[in-house]
Amino acid sequence: MMQVVDSHFHVWQQADLPWLSGPMQPRIFGPYEPIRRDYLMAEYLEDTRHTGVEKSVYVQANWPVDQAEDEVAWVSTIAKETGWPHGIVGYADMTVEDVRSALDRLTVYPRMRGIRQQFHWHENPLFRFAAHGDVCQDKTVQANVARLADYGWSFDLQVFAGQMDGACELVDACPDVTFVLQHAGMLTDTSQEGRDHWRRQTAKLAARPNVTSKLSGFGTFIHKRDAQHITWLTRETVALFGAERCLWGSNFPIEKLWTDYPSLLDTHRMAAGALSTAEQAAIFNDTASRVYRLSEH
16 A cells, blocks of 8 residues: 555644634534534544555644644644654744744744645635735735745645735745645636636646645535545646645545545545556655655654
């Protein structure tokens, strides 16, 4: 069985996440009552048992912004106890005047590999996260993201197709930073027109050699595991970026709302089944290992 790196998953304690306590807040992945509970490492490891997953990368789960270091510290403690995860993508606010003090505090955690701040904005209020759609074009944001190169960290970039021009401006301002496009650009409109728009816009970002694309979260807007949908997005993304700049992630436990881990991974493996052995190895192991420097653990 091919070795697999899960480049995008979360564990959490319900008490730490505002959106998992109190009244249910609208989320882009729909009703989420089944995951409004603790999802800890023991359950994740049980979910991945016998799947070939040998390493994983934790991606920040939107703790309150003033607890960004607490999140990394907690996950680091879990890693010491269990050996998992092997890399951590934390949070820092790139809109502040100078982010370096926040980044410096995170350097004490040896599994830190990158930062994610979600910049996605959409005309549909339910799909919005950023305050406005032009965050990537903010010069302060660009300067702060560029500083990640000094730490050897990547930036997990989360934007919609309509924001790709601004995302290209951000990437061009940070040539020494590796960007990881979240969920392959988050296709929301699966009509032919929507797919064509996504492809045109994503191609602009794919033309930048320091951008990789994460094959993850494909059930986010359709709320199901759909083999045809996953195959189409995989084929198109690989055609744009090349397999050597694509990496797979489970987005668990979000996708646990509509599928189980082995079925999800098997569907993604089948979607990449027409690719060469080397290309499949890149998607499911090599790219994530390189981008997140997982050989260090």
